[in-house]
Amino acid sequence: MAFTGLDERKLLRAFLEEAEELLEKLNDNLLRLEKDASNPDSINEVFRLTHSLKSESALLGFARLSELAHRLEDVFDSIRAENLTLSRPLMDAIFSASDLIHEIISRISRGQTDSEIDTRTVIGELEQLGGFGFRSEPEQSIEAATAAAAGLDRGEPTLKSFQRFQVSEALERGEKICRLTVRVSDEAQLKYPRAYLVFNSLELITNVIHTFPNMTVPQDDRLYEQLTVLLSSDLPEERITAVCAVDLIEEPKLEVLDRTQVAELLSRRDEGQKASVSTSRSSRIESSSVRVDTNKLNEIWQLVGELTIYKAQLSQLHDRLSRRRGNESIKGEVERATDSLERITAEMQQAIMGTRMVPIAVLFNKFPRLVRDLSRKLGKNVELDIQGKDTEIDRTIVEGLSDPLTHIIRNSLDHGLEEPEERRKANKPEVGRISISAHQQGGKIVIEVADDGRGLDVGKIRKKAGIDSEISDEEVAQHIFSPGFSTKEDVTDLSGRGVGMDVVATRIREDLKGEVDVRSESGGGTLIRILLPLTLTILHSLVISCAGYYYAVPVQDIKETVKISEQDVIVEEKNVYYDYEGQKIAILGLQSVLLGRADEGAQLGPDNDGVVVEQRRGRACLLVDELVEEEDLVIKPISDLLNHRRLFSGATVLGDGRIIFILDTARIIEIGESGGFDGI
Amino acid sequence: MAFRVLLADDLYFMRMVQKEVLEAKGFQIVGEASTGTEAVAMYEQLRPDIVVLDITMPEMNGLEAMKRIFALEPDAKIIICSAIGQQSLIVDAINSGIKDFIVKPFKPERLLSAINKALQG
Numbered sequence: 073m074a075f076t077g078l079d080e081r082k083l084l085r086a087f088l089e090e091a092e093e094l095l096e097k098l099n100d101n102l103l104r105l106e107k108d109a110s111n112p113d114s115i116n117e118v119f120r121l122t123h124s125l126k127s128e129s130a131l132l133g134f135a136r137l138s139e140l141a142h143r144l145e146d147v148f149d150s151i152r153a154e155n156l157t158l159s160r161p162l163m164d165a166i167f168s169a170s171d172l173i174h175e176i177i178s179r180i181s182r183g184q185t186d187s188e189i190d191t192r193t194v195i196g197e198l199e200q201l202g203g204f205g206f207r208s209e210p211e212q213s214i215e216a217a218t219a220a221a222a223g224l225d226r227g228e229p230t231l232k233s234f235q236r237f238q239v240s241e242a243l244e245r246g247e248k249i250c251r252l253t254v255r256v257s258d259e260a261q262l263k264y265p266r267a268y269l270v271f272n273s274l275e276l277i278t279n280v281i282h283t284f285p286n287m288t289v290p291q292d293d294r295l296y297e298q299l300t301v302l303l304s305s306d307l308p309e310e311r312i313t314a315v316c317a318v319d320l321i322e323e324p325k326l327e328v329l330d331r332t333q334v335a336e337l338l339s340r341r342d343e344g345q346k347a348s349v350s351t352s353r354s355s356r357i358e359s360s361s362v363r364v365d366t367n368k369l370n371e372i373w374q375l376v377g378e379l380t381i382y383k384a385q386l387s388q389l390h391d392r393l394s395r396r397r398g399n400e401s402i403k404g405e406v407e408r409a410t411d412s413l414e415r416i417t418a419e420m421q422q423a424i425m426g427t428r429m430v431p432i433a434v435l436f437n438k439f440p441r442l443v444r445d446l447s448r449k450l451g452k453n454v455e456l457d458i459q460g461k462d463t464e465i466d467r468t469i470v471e472g473l474s475d476p477l478t479h480i481i482r483n484s485l486d487h488g489l490e491e492p493e494e495r496r497k498a499n500k501p502e503v504g505r506i507s508i509s510a511h512q513q514g515g516k517i518v519i520e521v522a523d524d525g526r527g528l529d530v531g532k533i534r535k536k537a538g539i540d541s542e543i544s545d546e547e548v549a550q551h552i553f554s555p556g557f558s559t560k561e562d563v564t565d566l567s568g569r570g571v572g573m574d575v576v577a578t579r580i581r582e583d584l585k586g587e588v589d590v591r592s593e594s595g596g597g598t599l600i601r602i603l604l605p606l607t608l609t610i611l612h613s614l615v616i617s618c619a620g621y622y623y624a625v626p627v628q629d630i631k632e633t634v635k636i637s638e639q640d641v642i643v644e645e646k647n648v649y650y651d652y653e654g655q656k657i658a659i660l661g662l663q664s665v666l667l668g669r670a671d672e673g674a675q676l677g678p679d680n681d682g683v684v685v686e687q688r689r690g691r692a693c694l695l696v697d698e699l700v701e702e703e704d705l706v707i708k709p710i711s712d713l714l715n716h717r718r719l720f721s722g723a724t725v726l727g728d729g730r731i732i733f734i735l736d737t738a739r740i741i742e743i744g745e746s747g748g749f750d751g752i
Numbered sequence: 753m754a755f756r757v758l759l760a761d762d763l764y765f766m767r768m769v770q771k772e773v774l775e776a777k778g779f780q781i782v783g784e785a786s787t788g789t790e791a792v793a794m795y796e797q798l799r800p801d802i803v804v805l806d807i808t809m810p811e812m813n814g815l816e817a818m819k820r821i822f823a824l825e826p827d828a829k830i831i832i833c834s835a836i837g838q839q840s841l842i843v844d845a846i847n848s849g850i851k852d853f854i855v856k857p858f859k860p861e862r863l864l865s866a867i868n869k870a871l872q873g
Contacts, residue, residue: 082768083765083768083769083772086764086765086768087765089765090763090764090765120808123808123835124762124763124808127766127835127856127857128763128765128766128857130856130857131769131856131857138857149837259862261836261855262834262836262839262842262853262855264839264843265839265842265843265846265853268842268843268846269846269852269853272846272847290839290840290843293839317869317872318852318869319852319862319865319866319869320862320865433840437843437844437847438847439847440847440848441846441847441848441849444826444848444849445849448826
């Protein structure tokens with residue numbers, strides 16, 4: 073038995089007493105489920121009961137009983153998660169399992185063990201009906217994962233631009249750059265949360281720059297047998313290593329990097345994505361999931377993307393075919409086949425997209441603690457409200473969002489919210505409020521961080537940036553995101569935000585293809601809003617044609633497509649405007665823009681197709697030859713050589729090698745507002 | 753003076769095991785709660801040095817109880833008792849400020865070591 077030195081007989085008696093009660097409840101609930109298979113209370117109760125039985129019997133060393141209970145728990149876990157329905161044959165298997173448990177318990181109560189009882193048949197049945205694969209010993213595959221992990225460059229990370237910025241900022245503040253390594257004991261059953269204990273404590277007292285393995289999004293648990301954290305701090309070394317005083321955390325090693333090491337770190341550049349750890353040899357990780365190399369997923373994605381393009385071509389062929397006479401029966405068949413293909417491609421795309429999505433909770437969940445501890449450190453009372461944790465977002469976006477969002481929240485706490493004294497004087501509740509929320513809006517994810525602090529001092533920003541009084545306060549506030557706007561001295565001076573907000577914005581706009589803006593009211597708080605695409609790889613686009621070539625406009629940027637005739641147009645000097653919803657917006661001929669002659673003004677025919685595009689900074693109307701159709705395109709980056717005027721945000725390649733360029737609408741609006749290339 | 757411990761688990765058996773282990777090492781068990789609601793009430797009344805809190809409990813689960821205890825005492829020392837499938841709940845709890853967690857079924861030294869380390873920190 074697992075407990076030596078304790079009064080085993082007493083334990084056993086307690087176990088049997090409790091087990092009897094558990095079995096009674098189990099039986100009642102199973103009978104209830106037989107009448108109503110979807111009763112959620114009973115499903116949850118059975119899950120809880122089998123879970124208890126599993127833990128208790130394992131503790132006393134009844135391995136077979138524990139395994140049987142465990143398998144039942146798995147089944148009910150899947151039913152709870154709606155991955156499995158309670159069919160008649162499954163119900164029968166569950167009853168056999170329950171009978172077997174009764175039998176084992178009565179044996180144990182007679183002083184026998186569970187070792188002679190054959191549980192394999194029943195377990196096999198549960199596994200088969202529950203859709204679980206055969207469970208081999210997980211230990212066999214650990215080696216493979218470890219070997220793969222060891223092959224990774226764990227000690228010498230390649231830093232992303234934001235992380236490099238953090239390093240140089242830290243050096244400027246006079247902090248040390250350190251590398252902390254710990255081992256998570258082999259005895260630890262859940263290594264990721266255990267490593268997380270250390271990571272979380274570090275995040276609270278130091279500035280964590282990089283971790284290996286990634287701590288924001290959990291990876292295969294076996295990778296976390298070692299954790300390496302790159303951080304900056306001005307605390308004494310023993311304060312930092314003190315966070316390693318956690319059960320099953322071993323061999324803490326803190327290394328303060330010297331100048332050469334830091335320089336070397338900063339000089340490393342991202343050499344493309346490192347192959348992720350492939351665990352093809354260790355195929356079983358959890359009952360319901362399997363790890364796949366992200367490169368393989370991307371490959372599948374790419375292929376589905378091409379499929380959508382051919383699907384579109386086929387639809388067009390079908391349209392042409394249907395305009396001709398004859399062959400009616402074949403036309404009908406082609407139509408049905410095309411429809412099915414369309415539906416399946418769409419579903420396939422959805423399904424593959426799903427594999428990349430994770431709930432944003434993986435990121436949001438670290439904020440309560442961050443806010444709690446930071447607020448205590450700063451002597452401020454803060455209430456944190458989090459909404460929309462279930463919102464799903466692309467895994468790579470979550471990873472990229474972690475640092476900027478943490479930065480924004482730290483700023484809110486540090487500079488946005490006032491000291492309790494100041495809040496009292498301003499007749500505000502002493503407890504400050506920060507709310508973080510996420511929701512999906514159309515094809516975008518909206519993330520908002522709001523505080524009820526003192527707000528931005530727009531006057532000071534105006535003065536500092538030398539902006540005249542015609543510009544609205546709202547626009548002036550956006551200057552906190554301008555490159556190079558904030559420097560260290562300005563921060564405290566500017567009543568607020570500003571620390572590295574330009575870097576935050578660059579990260580969101582350039583790396584994540586998102587948008588960020590700020591709304592602020594003096595004394596009434598600040599709201600930072602981030603708009604992100606659902607994914608960085610597939611873009612829902614409107615394909616248009618111009619001078620015989622195809623281009624794509626992201627649908628998320630399109631306000632409307634319009635027909636424009638001469639009377640809708642306002643001409644001022646050489647610029648042409650369109651009166652759109654009472655707003656004067658620039659009309660740009662796509663061809664002139666592409667040729668670099670946007671300043672020549674658009675040439676209008678009697679009836680033109682226009683696409684009104686919209687970004688945070690404004691709108692423009694783009695004249696095109698033809699609207700072709702909406703497509704989901706797989707985006708690939710393009711080289712600067714092909715894009716020296718930055719008109720495109722990417723491109724997609726068709727199977728036959730033709731390229732569709734994706735127009736960068738922000739850039740086109742910029743051109744429209746400045747009256748052609750000369751103004752830029 | 754002995755450290756004062758509050759145990760919270762809906763299973764009497766589990767509490768008994770923990771009690772045996774801890775009392776053998778000189779800890780004082782000041783209270784035993786079998787629901788989350790009880791755990792919070794007992795915490796408020798007894799103000800123990802440390803709480804061992806099971807996640808899965810009827811009425812109010814361990815995580816909710818944890819939140820309420822932190823609301824009463826932000827520096828409360830809490831160890832969560834969990835099962836292998838509850839990884840994301842554990843991470844939530846770490847973010848909220850628990851000192852450590854133990855995974856069921858556990859060996860006595862895990863409980864002791866986690867409690868000792870948490871009381872030092």
